[in-house]
Amino acid sequence: MTQVFNFSAGPAVLPSEVLRQVQAELLDWHGSGMSVMEMSHRGIEFGQILSEAEADLRALMAIPDNYKVLFLQGGAMLQFSMLPLNFAQTDSTIDFVHTGHWSKGAIAEAKRYAKVNIVASSEDKNFSYVPEESTWQRTPDAAYLHYCSNETIGGVEFNHIPQSDGVPLICDMSSNILSRPIDVSQFAVIYAGAQKNIGPSGVALSIVREDMLGKARSDIPTLMNYKTFADNGSMYNTPPTFGIYVAGLVFKWLLKNGGLAVMEQKNIAKANVLYSAIDASNGFYHCPVALANRSRMNIPFTLADSNLDKEFLAGAEARHLLQLKGHRSVGGMRASIYNAMPLEGCQALAAYMNEFAKTKG
Numbered sequence: 001m002t003q004v005f006n007f008s009a010g011p012a013v014l015p016s017e018v019l020r021q022v023q024a025e026l027l028d029w030h031g032s033g034m035s036v037m038e039m040s041h042r043g044i045e046f047g048q049i050l051s052e053a054e055a056d057l058r059a060l061m062a063i064p065d066n067y068k069v070l071f072l073q074g075g076a077m078l079q080f081s082m083l084p085l086n087f088a089q090t091d092s093t094i095d096f097v098h099t100g101h102w103s104k105g106a107i108a109e110a111k112r113y114a115k116v117n118i119v120a121s122s123e124d125k126n127f128s129y130v131p132e133e134s135t136w137q138r139t140p141d142a143a144y145l146h147y148c149s150n151e152t153i154g155g156v157e158f159n160h161i162p163q164s165d166g167v168p169l170i171c172d173m174s175s176n177i178l179s180r181p182i183d184v185s186q187f188a189v190i191y192a193g194a195q196k197n198i199g200p201s202g203v204a205l206s207i208v209r210e211d212m213l214g215k216a217r218s219d220i221p222t223l224m225n226y227k228t229f230a231d232n233g234s235m236y237n238t239p240p241t242f243g244i245y246v247a248g249l250v251f252k253w254l255l256k257n258g259g260l261a262v263m264e265q266k267n268i269a270k271a272n273v274l275y276s277a278i279d280a281s282n283g284f285y286h287c288p289v290a291l292a293n294r295s296r297m298n299i300p301f302t303l304a305d306s307n308l309d310k311e312f313l314a315g316a317e318a319r320h321l322l323q324l325k326g327h328r329s330v331g332g333m334r335a336s337i338y339n340a341m342p343l344e345g346c347q348a349l350a351a352y353m354n355e356f357a358k359t360k361g
């Protein structure tokens, strides 16, 4: 098999060790004679897979006991609707920090169910930074404050956790969860789609502080109520069993490789390789994001001469550096370098960038 480096923003690269284990166990999981895909979600085998996945995630993130870990479906985006339905009433105000595409999606959905206050927005500079927290115009009795810790398309990442100030803090961590240690106890809810840094698409994760449960409006659909999943161990109905199984293997891979503190150091080193290549290119490449908010996970960059974009991408592909085309809304390139991207992938891309700039610059 050709060695490739896959820079997709999501669904994204998974650890090759994990994929090999999936392959080895695909037809016969641990001598059961069954594939995980064929097992009853109520059987002891899948019960073990689910409880280990939860226990391993709790260990990795040091999740306190008063938080529920929920495995859901519908992606991160269904939670854009679930959050206001669970945690706000029609006349309550939800505070949002608006830092780009995914913030915008969460805001649009919340507006359908409650009042929305944008505490700060970086739209004035094309969503290239995180507005200084001291400038935020907050609602003292907001139902919650929502932010996106890493804007996957813009490549803008928070480098700190905002103050809660007595308001529940809710965070969309879809594209940087598990990339560094975080203090879960500062949040009311953390949620993420799986397909960036957790596992295959089809699973979504939510970590919910117990005191948040039971606040939902009465007309909420049963399957959009976090309490339904909390009360039934994520098994009110059939969960995405195969995706949970693969996510569980990713958690084990992370634990085996030193956990999130080690992952953070690796991610810093990986991101530095690419940002250095951009910064050392004398303007041939450009990253529009403010220095303090440069993402460690998604690195957008443009070529000074966008006429060269096609040639850059073709050359990258010839070197097995895949899926580097930027999001259609911003153009240029984007290198997504989640946990499963090895340092060698970033080095190979940086080497190619240097070479391309030398021949074309």
Ligand SMILES: *Cc1c(COP(=O)(O)O)cnc(C)c1O
Binding pocket: 010, 074, 075, 076, 077, 078, 102, 148, 150, 151, 152, 172, 173, 174, 175, 193, 194, 196
């Ligand atoms: C990908 C992504 C989403 C959307 O996730 P789906 O699982 O496709 O619904 C939401 N927020 C962020 C930050 C993302 O990166």
